Amino acid sequence: MSESKVSTLTISAAGHTIHHNGVFSPDDEWIVFDGRNDDTKIGETSVIGMVHVHTGEERILYKTDHQTIYGPGVGAASFSPKENTVVFIHGLYDANEAEPYDMTRRFGLAIRTDKPMQGIHMDARDVMAPYTAGALRGGTHSHGWSGDGKLISFTYNDEFVDPDLRTVGVMVPSVGGVAVPKGKGNNNGALYSAIVSDVVREPKPGSDEISKAFDECWVGVHGSSKIAFQGNTRNDKGETITEIYTVAIDPATITKDTVAVGRMGERPHVPSGVQQQRLSRTSKGLSDLRHWLRSSPDGRYIYALAKDEQGRNQLVRCEVATGDFDYISSFDFSVSSPINISNSGDRATFVANNDVYVFDLESKGLDRLTANTPADLKVVGAPVFSRKDDKIAFNQFVDQHGTEYIQIKLVRVN
Known part of the structure; x- marks a missing residue:
């Protein structure tokens, strides 16, 4: 495809970082972003905004109060697939130099696009024992909507407790939400949270x-009954490798076990009746390149990255019913970004050699969508398909009067 099909959507002198998934509104008219100009700077970022796909109009959806380099910080925003609501990471409101934004000190905030600045706390946080069922006492991150928009x-x-041990959790509907005692570091939540x-x-x-x-996805795009996630396990030699795991999600089972919240000195427990299952069993495991699992729309396959014999990142596919694990690409280059699968399930998109590609999962046809040269600035993050699969959004640094800003670019695809 020709370079003429690539357009730069955002032009304001600020960062415009898009999340790794779900950045298009349900009607495909808007793209949500955060104000980061550096992927590592959520704690210093104050703005969640959205830009109109056709006009380039930018609107601020949310702005933190009293933002400093220590927090609160916002970032990693994604649209519900069903409603004009976005969810994103928000650091604790009282973040300061002594207690800055941190992976254990954040929660999910939601905003309806027709009600800017009116934040909705999605997960409850309760750091005062005895803890409230349905609340957590750490930090939630990289929130992902289920295909039906309910979870x-x-x-x-x-x-x-064990702040370095990352786990995966879910938020499920709760009549009336989850109310916690008022106190420093606490907030109510619209949904019921649990570790799974x-x-x-x-x-x-x-x-x-x-x-x-870590780095999970919902299995299938229509329901909300199973999650696939990456898990670091040890092989027979004691070496750490990353495999694919799944866990069935039943909201009634999750909310029934009110003692899973745990007691002081414990991490939250997995609710009784919830059991993770190992899906893949490989010799080398998945790639150590940061990426998120992706599902086919019908829930049959989980897609990921794994290294080939030359150490190059290739696309792999694991069948959910059997655990069968196959390499589906044999590129002469290494994929260098997280991947995304089209909503129709027939293509994947990713970055390699500072260009955006589309790969046909069945025909194995490969299409380079950009034509960057060594002089071009860096493409960052993960390219994302629009809901209709007719365009892909991606981030690239753009020089504006001597300063480089992360901007959103669009490329049309057939």
Whole structure:
């Protein structure tokens, strides 16, 4: 495809970082972004905005109060697939130099696009024992809407116990939400939160135990009954490898176990009746390049990245019913970004060699959508398909009067 099909959508002198998934509004008219000009700076970022796909009009949806380099910080915003509502990471309101934004000190805030600045706390946070069922006491991150827009997945780090052990959790509907006592670090939540992945510090070699659960996706685009996530386990040699795990999600089972919230000195427990299952069993595991699992729309396959014999990142596919694991690409280059799958399920998009590509999952046809040269500034993050699959949004640095800003670009696809 020709370079003429690439357009720069945002032009204001600020960062415009898009999340790795779900950045298009349900009607495909808007793209949500945060104000980061550096992927690592959520704690310093104050703005969530959206830009109109056709006009380039930018609107601010949310802005933090009293933002400093220590927080509160916002970022990683994504649209519900069903409503004009976005969810994003928000650091604790009282962040300061002594207690700055941190992976254990954040929550999910939602904004309806017709009600800017009116934040809705999605997950409750209760740091005062005895803890409230349905609340957590750490930080939720990288929130992902289920295909029906009713549930939200996230990764979680506890503030008080094993803060370095990342887990995966979900938010499910709760009549009246979750109310917690008023206090420093506490907030109510519109949804009921629980951890759904079991982690241990030292997995037994050769077992299915994991020390980290992360970078998940919902299985299938229409329902909200299963999550796939990456888990760090140990092979028979004691080496850490990353495999694919799944966990069935039943909101009634999750909300029934009110003691899963845990007691002081404990991490939250996985509710009784919720059990993760190992899906893939490979020799080398998945790639160590940061990426999120992706599902086919029908829920049959999970897509990921894994290294080939030359150490290049290739696309792999794991069948949910059987665990069969196959390499589906054999590129002579290495994929260098997270991947996304089209809503129709037939294509993948990613970055390699500072260009955006589309790969046909069945014909194996490869299409380079951009024509960057070594002199062009860096493409960053993950390219994302629009809801209609007719365009792809991606981030690239653009020089504006001697300063480089992350801008949103669009490329049309057939």
